[in-house]
Amino acid sequence: MTAYILRRMLSVVAVVWAMTVLVFCIVHLLPGSVAHMILGEFATDDAIRLLEARLGLNDPLATQYWRWFSGLLRGDFGLSLTMERPAGPIILEALGRSAILAGISIVLVATIGIALGIHSAVNKGSPSDHALTLAQYFFIAVPEFFWCILAILLFAAWLGWLPATGYTPLAEGGLLGWGRHLVLPVATLVLGLIAHVSRMVRSSMLEALDSQYVLAARAKGLAERIVLYRHALPNALLPAITVLAVDVGLLIGGIVVVETVFAYPGLGRMLVYAIDNQDLPLMMGGMIVVTCVYALANLAADILYAVLNPRIRYGGAAT
Known part of the structure; x- marks a missing residue:
């Protein structure tokens, strides 16, 4: 290992x-x-x-x-050509704001997506399963920018419940003001990814429930809840972990769109600004940071994959 x-x-x-x-x-x-x-x-x-x-x-x-x-x-990303400031602090500040969006989003995607996938698999063929399947296909097919525009029109322009754009630091706006600026960006980020994860969990869960080890566990007289969560779920989660790692890349791409539409001052919007203004140090540093985030997410997924299934062998050695 x-x-x-x-x-x-x-x-x-x-x-x-x-x-x-x-x-x-x-x-x-x-x-x-x-x-x-x-x-x-x-x-x-x-x-x-x-x-x-x-x-x-x-x-x-x-x-x-x-x-x-x-x-x-050395941590020196150069000097921003447009702001005439060190690019490193600018990138890290934008990364921190994007990490808030990404962190909340990935937690919601993992918890809600896995829960919906389990529900669909356990209740295969039920009306709720059919409804979730239709919703999954719909949310996967529709891109983020459509939900961004729809959310702004509905919740900001028509109902006036939430701000359409901007960001308020926690120290300035308090928990309520800070959270109100995050609701719409997070919601538009997670809709398609939840559908993606739940679809994969449903498929892998159905396969696990039809396996020999689940049949043997039921033959021993174990409670269905134990069979489901102790025997079927750990194996069904393995493909979901891979999907979640891929979804981190999709999340990074979605953050660029969402931050631009909602004028959220994160890493995605900073990259768009750097490209528009030919700010090469800012652009190059931001791209390297994005690469590091995606590479580390895949590393975490591989390690978690091995932890959940120690029978898997990498390079001929048991983990």
């Missing part, structure tokens, strides 16, 4: 390093000058030369990459 975790951690490091190379190459090896891209096509030659000297763009690419990468290792 320890050896497996170490191997997975090394693979996470390798993926993040490869992403730094890819991000650097995309930004610096595209046709045209980075200085032209930042200043625009009408920039003067003197302005371009000054910016190239300021950013060290006249140095060899290997030197530029090492300067940027070594800065990342």
Whole structure:
């Protein structure tokens, strides 16, 4: 188990390093000058030369990459070109706000999605199962931006129950003011993901309930609740863990849309701002942070997968 975790951690490091190379190459090896891209096509030659000297763009690419990468290792993401502030604190502040959305969302997705999936599997063929199945297909098919617009129109514009945009820190608005700004973004984030997880749990739960070990547990006279939660559920959760890890990536993509529509000052909106304003240090640092979050989420899923099912062998060794 320890050896497996170490191997997975090394693979996470390798993926993040490869992403730094890819991000650097995309930004610096595209046709045209980075200085032209930042200043625009009408920039003067003197302005371009000054910016190239300021950013060290006249140095060899290997030197530029090492300067940027070594800065990342020290926690130095560079200086934001538009804000003229260190990019690191800006990224971390935005990441903290996005982590609030993502944390609440993933907890809701896991708890509600698993509960609905279990209910559908146990009550297969019932009216509630059919209703949940239709709802799952509907919410999976409809994209986040539709729910964002619908939520703003219904709960903010027509009913006036919740704010349409913005964010209020907990210290300023109190628990109520802070929570009111989170309801709509979180709700629009979790609708499709809950349907995704519950559908997978239903499928894996039905397979577990038809397995030989569940049949043997019932033959021993165990209570149905024990059979369900002690024997069937742990095995049914294994595919759900993989789906939840994938949903973290979908959640990151959804956060970009949701934060933009609701004007929520998180990492997704910051990336959109950095791209629109050609703020390369902010954009490159934000992309690396997103990569780290996704890689760590997959690492956590792999470890939890092995913990729940120790019979699984990785690389020929029992975990």
